Amino acid sequence: MNWRKIEENIFHGLMLLSTALVVGSLAFILIVIFLKGFPALSLNMLIQTPRGGYYLGKEGGILNAILGSLVLGVSATLLALLVSLPIVFYLNIYLPKTSRFAQVVRFFFDVLWGIPSIVYGAFGFTVMVFFGLRASLLAGTITVALFILPMMSRAMDEVLKMVPFELKETSYALGSTRLETALKVILRQALPGILTAILVAFGRGISDAASVLFTASFTDSLPSSPLKPVATLPLAIFFQLGTPFPEVQQRGYASAIVLTIIVLLISIISRITSRRFTKHVVK
Amino acid sequence: MFKPHIQVKSLNISYGGHQALKDITVDIPEKQITAIIGPSGCGKTTFLKSFNRLIDLQEGVEVSGQILVDGEDIYSPKVDVTLLRKKMGLLSQRPQVLPMSIYDNVAYGPRIHGLKKKKELEYIVETRLKESSLWNEVKDRLHAPASKLSIGQQQRLCLARGLAVNPEIILGDEPTSALDPISAERIEQRFLELKDKYTIVLVTHVLRQAKRLADYVIFLYLGELVEHGPAEIILKDPKDPRTKAYIEGTFIEEVKIRKTFMYQEV
Amino acid sequence: MTWRGFKDAVSAKVMFLFASFILSLAFLMAVGLYWRARPILAIRPLKTLLFSAVWHPLKGEFGLASFISGTLWVTVIAMVIAVPLSILTAIYLSEYSHRRVRELLKPVIDLLAGISPVIYGVWGIIAIVPLVRDYLMPFLSERFAFFPFLSDNYTGYSALTGGIVLAVMVLPIIISIVEEVMRTIPFEMREASQALGATKWQTIKHTVIKKALPGIVAAVILGLSRAFGETMAVLMVAGCDLHGFPKGIFDTAYPLPALIANTYGEMMSIPLYDAAILLAAFMLLVVTTSFNMLAWGILLRIEQKGL
Numbered sequence: 132m133n134w135r136k137i138e139e140n141i142f143h144g145l146m147l148l149s150t151a152l153v154v155g156s157l158a159f160i161l162i163v164i165f166l167k168g169f170p171a172l173s174l175n176m177l178i179q180t181p182r183g184g185y186y187l188g189k190e191g192g193i194l195n196a197i198l199g200s201l202v203l204g205v206s207a208t209l210l211a212l213l214v215s216l217p218i219v220f221y222l223n224i225y226l227p228k229t230s231r232f233a234q235v236v237r238f239f240f241d242v243l244w245g246i247p248s249i250v251y252g253a254f255g256f257t258v259m260v261f262f263g264l265r266a267s268l269l270a271g272t273i274t275v276a277l278f279i280l281p282m283m284s285r286a287m288d289e290v291l292k293m294v295p296f297e298l299k300e301t302s303y304a305l306g307s308t309r310l311e312t313a314l315k316v317i318l319r320q321a322l323p324g325i326l327t328a329i330l331v332a333f334g335r336g337i338s339d340a341a342s343v344l345f346t347a348s349f350t351d352s353l354p355s356s357p358l359k360p361v362a363t364l365p366l367a368i369f370f371q372l373g374t375p376f377p378e379v380q381q382r383g384y385a386s387a388i389v390l391t392i393i394v395l396l397i398s399i400i401s402r403i404t405s406r407r408f409t410k411h412v413v414k
Numbered sequence: 415m416f417k418p419h420i421q422v423k424s425l426n427i428s429y430g431g432h433q434a435l436k437d438i439t440v441d442i443p444e445k446q447i448t449a450i451i452g453p454s455g456c457g458k459t460t461f462l463k464s465f466n467r468l469i470d471l472q473e474g475v476e477v478s479g480q481i482l483v484d485g486e487d488i489y490s491p492k493v494d495v496t497l498l499r500k501k502m503g504l505l506s507q508r509p510q511v512l513p514m515s516i517y518d519n520v521a522y523g524p525r526i527h528g529l530k531k532k533k534e535l536e537y538i539v540e541t542r543l544k545e546s547s548l549w550n551e552v553k554d555r556l557h558a559p560a561s562k563l564s565i566g567q568q569q570r571l572c573l574a575r576g577l578a579v580n581p582e583i584i585l586g587d588e589p590t591s592a593l594d595p596i597s598a599e600r601i602e603q604r605f606l607e608l609k610d611k612y613t614i615v616l617v618t619h620v621l622r623q624a625k626r627l628a629d630y631v632i633f634l635y636l637g638e639l640v641e642h643g644p645a646e647i648i649l650k651d652p653k654d655p656r657t658k659a660y661i662e663g664t665f666i667e668e669v670k671i672r673k674t675f676m677y678q679e680v
Numbered sequence: 681m682t683w684r685g686f687k688d689a690v691s692a693k694v695m696f697l698f699a700s701f702i703l704s705l706a707f708l709m710a711v712g713l714y715w716r717a718r719p720i721l722a723i724r725p726l727k728t729l730l731f732s733a734v735w736h737p738l739k740g741e742f743g744l745a746s747f748i749s750g751t752l753w754v755t756v757i758a759m760v761i762a763v764p765l766s767i768l769t770a771i772y773l774s775e776y777s778h779r780r781v782r783e784l785l786k787p788v789i790d791l792l793a794g795i796s797p798v799i800y801g802v803w804g805i806i807a808i809v810p811l812v813r814d815y816l817m818p819f820l821s822e823r824f825a826f827f828p829f830l831s832d833n834y835t836g837y838s839a840l841t842g843g844i845v846l847a848v849m850v851l852p853i854i855i856s857i858v859e860e861v862m863r864t865i866p867f868e869m870r871e872a873s874q875a876l877g878a879t880k881w882q883t884i885k886h887t888v889i890k891k892a893l894p895g896i897v898a899a900v901i902l903g904l905s906r907a908f909g910e911t912m913a914v915l916m917v918a919g920c921d922l923h924g925f926p927k928g929i930f931d932t933a934y935p936l937p938a939l940i941a942n943t944y945g946e947m948m949s950i951p952l953y954d955a956a957i958l959l960a961a962f963m964l965l966v967v968t969t970s971f972n973m974l975a976w977g978i979l980l981r982i983e984q985k986g987l
Contacts, residue, residue, distance in 0.1 A: 146772035221695035245972035247909020253961035308688035338796030500877035
């Protein structure tokens, strides 16, 4: 009987080791980023735009990238929301549960979700060239919106699927139309989950570099017009690290902290909101 | 008097605050069919699953008291649970076949306990399938997936599988309630024939089944042991008024008992 | 028709249009990229483009083989590391850990999934490159002076580095899907196995994993697809030089997505360069989409028919 126990213990140990490695990786990443970047982090960096020669070691900051990312991120998220929400409502409220069409759309969402961001970037580039547009905030917004659309939709779809059927039944029984049920009842019930989905998509949107590389390009100025290029944090980090100057690289690490903190904040906020907005939620 | 196979002493079981069994003391006779009866949700299944410590798999279970099998307390820390379970064969309400062939299902038990010889395994598979009166229906397709069998066949397969580990005690948790009448009858026939070799404990909510099969009867209500004794006495002339009401079908459930199954998040 | 009814009908139509747009998006992407890639397909056979390692854009030579090979090296290394780790962790989470531990670990894994690829790249530069350069490379390359450890690249920027960083990025995907699949396996099955006296691990080994296998395969495919397409993190740590085929894990690798990202600036200035690069993007699209369809097809069947 001993060999069974031994085998069990070996694998139990391996499992614990794996889990520790996985959790440890996260800790490793966060610690490394903070340790390396903290020394170079300064208030100046956050509130200034790059002066001439910033990438050669001169004065300035990454305000262009911080604001640029935020503007791009918010616009892209709103655009994606504008398209996702109706689709997801359609799938869950307008269509019957066994609808073939819904199945196909969901399948395509899943498939789109797995397409790498660089492909979205390349496609965005193709569309830009086709319409004679230049790299700009607008082009970047559309590309990022397309990129985060599938993940936002999947997340919201999961939330809506969990809304109890009886709730919809009750609304219809009172004589509501589908649209009214969607907006007045389902939305309230699913609000926490939907907000979380939006925040998570926002976080992915501002974190990605490959989708904005071609389409939003880069600039040293603050975001001004949708038709001009815009700076983004991921690219700012990438470019700063790409210079041969240690001071600039240091600033790159500091920028990395800024991005990491933003993502961590989003994670925390989404957990808080998903608990806060449950006032009207029916269990 | 009979020779007890299982002795329960002051057994209390609670799940996360809710007490399922209250201070149960009773003996289960050897090589007889014991039926545990009572309204649903009264702890019958919990009681049964405490014998093979399957309730250990639930989170937040507290057990106090003793259960002795062949004189040994099965809840003592020295006990090897896997060997204990080898002594008991469990037949669940809904037949749960393992994701493998018919042959492998029956051979599963012996294999995990270390038996490797092909000849011996083949012998066991054939014998037990015959014992469960399934052999003739499957002998030509032993390596087909077990999931393709009908539900009645699956239950007989589970019986064969349970017998393959050479248990001393067979536990049945409403083993025929999910089956059609013909399959149910076949299982009942098996039990009647098997009681010469095995101690059998059945949970049932069908009084007629208890009347057909039981030698000994235990009546549980709201987690309490109300009455127990030889079948003829309990089923025809019980002493406790609650038992009487249940047997006669005039039982009024005044309390709705919530089944608080707290399985691990699966 | 009432005003309310009208709103309801119009909204239904609009929503249907949006949904159809999604269906067409994947096709639009494929068509768009293919259209831009056509010029080069017209003058060079696909075989040369795929299998030739000669990459001289100025001379019109666009052999993508070394980049494809780079992608494969990095991806395989990443999967070799990530698959065992993620499956073991997923089994631990779904079968062994207490509810509280699981609740604690789930956010950790979600966080890993949410970290920006650029941050992974930064981490790779700070932590993994020195690790490979100062410890792994000297140790392994001297002891085992044969394939796949032999190399003359002492910079620490290598396929291995890329693979390690990629592995950590892929872990959350595989873990979350495998864990979800295991949760759909009915508790009664584990009960039945343990009732026969099997230990917990025996139950997992013989029944749970067996039943979950299609789901595990699908999870691995999705992880693979992600590894294939990841751009920034790998670009920053894998070395990306025009060195030819990587011949060992310590050689530099130049995966396809990194190629696309690196050349975006020069693309338009050299004839046919953009067509070649967009062909690469098209290929990425085709490969990842096929993998995804396969994986999601499996998962869909599991959802509908049970395992």
